[in-house]
Amino acid sequence: MSNTPARLGATPTELGATIAGALRRERERAGISLTELARRAGVAKSTLSQLEAGTGNPSVETLWALGVALGIPLSRLVEPPSPAVRVIRKGGGPRIEADHADFTGTLLAAGSPHARRDIYVIELEPGAGRYAEAHTPGTIEHLIVAAGRVRTGPGDAAVELGPGDYVAFAGDVPHQYEALQPGTWCLLVMEHPS
Numbered sequence: 001m002s003n004t005p006a007r008l009g010a011t012p013t014e015l016g017a018t019i020a021g022a023l024r025r026e027r028e029r030a031g032i033s034l035t036e037l038a039r040r041a042g043v044a045k046s047t048l049s050q051l052e053a054g055t056g057n058p059s060v061e062t063l064w065a066l067g068v069a070l071g072i073p074l075s076r077l078v079e080p081p082s083p084a085v086r087v088i089r090k091g092g093g094p095r096i097e098a099d100h101a102d103f104t105g106t107l108l109a110a111g112s113p114h115a116r117r118d119i120y121v122i123e124l125e126p127g128a129g130r131y132a133e134a135h136t137p138g139t140i141e142h143l144i145v146a147a148g149r150v151r152t153g154p155g156d157a158a159v160e161l162g163p164g165d166y167v168a169f170a171g172d173v174p175h176q177y178e179a180l181q182p183g184t185w186c187l188l189v190m191e192h193p194s
Contacts, residue, residue, distance in 0.1 A: 020054035075110035129178030138193035139171035148184025
């Protein structure tokens with residue numbers, strides 16, 4: 001699988017610029033150095049430096065680690081400034097791929113500072129599952145399966161779901177997403193404490 005962050009929607013250059021600006025803004029807001037953020041996220045300082053320069057190509061794992069280290073949802077790192085009316089056509093939006101699974105997340109909408117919820121379309125294919133580390137404390141994930149079958153949830157509480165099924169679970173503990181059929185895709189709503 002390619003690590004190209006944006007095959008459709010935002011170009012890699014546009015997404016890189018959005019991530020660069022957001023990382024600098026959030027790191028400065030937190031009052032921490034580049035070195036300290038790299039240490040907290042378990043990311044090489046050179047990688048973080050490239051991302052802040054807009055030249056890096058981050059995976060979803062790297063962005064989640066940075067979000068957790070900064071105490072913010074991933075969406076704050078990839079969401080471009082919103083116009084008054086925002087339309088995302090099918091296949092559009094910032095797409096971020098996983099390193100070790102056939103998993104792509106597309107941010108549709110980030111929550112406002114007063115209503116912390118982010119909406120994603122996730123696409124999965126059978127093979128290696130996506131194993132996610134814990135997100136910021138208090139995160140709840142809501143998943144609705146649109147097509148295919150998926151196994152998802154925390155640790156030994158993972159459940160199998162089919163089209164139209166819904167599940168909610170704590171996202172602040174390690175959890176998984178595993179496609180059981182080709183062409184699986186789901187709508188994911190993540191709630192974060194404000």
